[in-house]
Amino acid sequence: MKHTRHHLAILAAIFMVATVSCVKDDNGKTGGETEEELSDADILALVRTDVVNTAYYKDIFLDGGCELNPGIKENGVVINGKLPYALAKAGIKNAEYFLATLDDVGDGYTESDKALQTTIICGTNQDSNGVLLYPDGEPRFRLFYSFGGHSGSHGKTMGFSGRTNVNTFYTNGGSYVGSCAGAYLAGQYASGSLNNYYNIWKDGNMRGTGVGNSSIDLEIVSNTFSEYYGPIKGVLVTGARHNGGGYMDVNRAPEGTEIIALFKNEKGKNSSKAGFYDQPGIWAYKAAPTSGRLVVTGSHPEDAPSGDILNMTASMFAYAWDGSGIAKVKGILRNGDMIPMTHKTDENLPQYSVIGDKQCHHFVIWLGKDVSSLTLSLQSSADCDLELYLKKDNFAFPENDPDYKSTAAGANQTITTKKLEKGLWYVTVRCATTVTATEKYIDTEHNLGRYFVYSGKTEVLNGIPYSIVANW
DSSP states (O other): OOOHHHHHHHHHHHHHHHHOOOOOOOOOOOOOOOOOOOHHHHHHHTTSSSSSSSOSSSEEEEEEEBBSSSSEEEEEEOTTTOTTHHHHHHHHEOOOOOOOOOOOOOOOOHHOOOOOOOHHHOOOSSTTTTBOOOOTSSEEEEEEEEEBOOOOHHHHHHHHHHHHHHHHHHTTTOOOOOHHHHHHSSSSTTTTTTTSSOOOOOEEEEEOOOOEEEEEEEEEOOSSSGGTTOOOTTOOEEEEEEEEEEEOGGGGGOOOOOEEEEEEEEESOTTTTEEEEEEEEEEEEOOOOOOOEEEEEOOOGGGSSSSSHHHHHHHHHHHHHTTTTTTTOOOOOOTTTOEEEEEEEGGGGGGGGEEEEOOOEEEEEEEESSSSSSSSEEEOOSOOOOEEEESSSSSOOOOOOEEEOOOOSSEEEEEOSSSBBBBBEEEEEEEEEOOOEEEEEEEETTTTTEEEEEEEEEGSSSSSSSSEEOOO
16 A cells, blocks of 8 residues: 555554553553652652641750759749749740759759759650650750840750750750840850850850849830730830840851840839840740741749740740641651661661650652552551551641551551542651650759659650551
8 A cells, every 4th residue: 555645644643642642550561540650859849848847855955954044034033943924824835844953053052863864854864865856866855945044154064965965956956045044054155255055046146234133124126926915016015034145146146036125224224325225135946947946035934923024935936836836747658668667766766766755757658540449558566556547638647637547556657548539648657756854953952953853664765666567
C-alpha cells in the first residue's frame, strides 16, 4: 500500500498518542493512573510551616538557681518557692523548677546548690540531656522563665554546658521569659562587656538603668498584648518593681527585635533627663520560625498580684507561649523502607534519635497516586507505651483529629488503612509514657530550695528506641 505524506502524518500522531497513554502502575504493567513522583526536596517543600509544636513534657521550667531569686518578693522579702502570679492568669499550670536555698542573692550561693543545678540543667547518667531537652535536642518544656538576681554570676555557675543547653532549648523551639537578670542573661553583653550569658537574643546588649530598690513606670507602645490580657498601646503601667535592671540598647539589638514598652519615670521623680527614659523596657524576639520567642523586661513585674502589672506579665507569658517553635518532620517514609530511630544524644543524629517522654516525632509519606491500602508498622522492644497516628495534609498530633490511630497499650502499633487519596500524609509517633516527678526541698530543716526528683520509668529520659516502616 502506498502511503502519502498525509497518511504518514496521521499514523505518526496515532502512535504518539498510544505511547503517551501507556504508563506503568506499581507492578510495572501498562495501564492505570499515572503516579506523580517527587524528589525528597520537593516532598519536604510541601511540609507545612504554620503548625506550632504542642508536644511537651510540661508547660514551663523556672530557673531560680544560684545567684537568682528563688521566688517572687512580697513586701520586699523573697518568698522561697512562690511563683509569679501571672502563671495562673495565663493558664500555665504544669511547672517544674530549680530554686536555690538562699533567698537573698547578695549572700552568694552554696557549692551544693551549684552541684545540684549542674546535674539538673546539664544532665546525669539517668538523664544525659538535662531537664530542658529531649534526646534529639528539642525542648522538653514549652517555656523557660528566669527570675531576677545577679545575671553574670548565675551564668557563670551554669557553666558552658548549661548555657549551651538553654541556647539549644530556645533555638529548637522553646520560648523564654525573663525578668531583670533574666533579661540580661538572654543576650550576650552588658554595657558592651561580654558575659557568661545565653546569647539567644543574638549579640544583644543591655545597659543599666541605675534604678535600684524602687519602682518604674512603663508605657505600652505596641498593641501586641491587646489580644491577650493587655494593656493596650498608650497605657502607662505605673509602679513596676525595679531593682538594678537594665534597658535594651537599641544600637545592639538584633534585627527583628520588637519593642513593646518604654521606661518612663522612676517612682516620685521626673526622669526625663535620665539615660533610661524612653528606652525599651519590654521587648520580644523570635530568631526563626523554628525557634521559640523571647519576651523579657528589665523590671520585676512578676511580683504583682493584680492590676495592669499582672495583666502585662500574663501577656508576656502568653505571647511567649504562642511563639514557640513550629512542628518539624524527622524524614520521609518511602514504600518499604524502614527507618531506625535508635540513636542517643551523644551520637548527634537527631533525625534518627530515640524519643522522649510525651514527645512527638513526625514523618511524611508522599503518595503519587491513590492507593488501595497502606500499612504503618511501629516496633520497639521497650516496656512503655508508644502511639501511632496518620493524617492527610496536617501534622497528626493526637489532639488534631487524626484520620487513623493506633494507641493500644504497649510499644508496638500497626495502622492498616482503607483507600488513601494521593497527596501528603503525616505520620506521628508519640511516647505516652513519662516519669513520676516529686518535689523535694534542698534544705529540709528550713524548707528552702526546691527541685524535682524523677522515678518510675526513668528510661524515657534518655529516650526510647523504635523503628517505623510504611508499605502500600
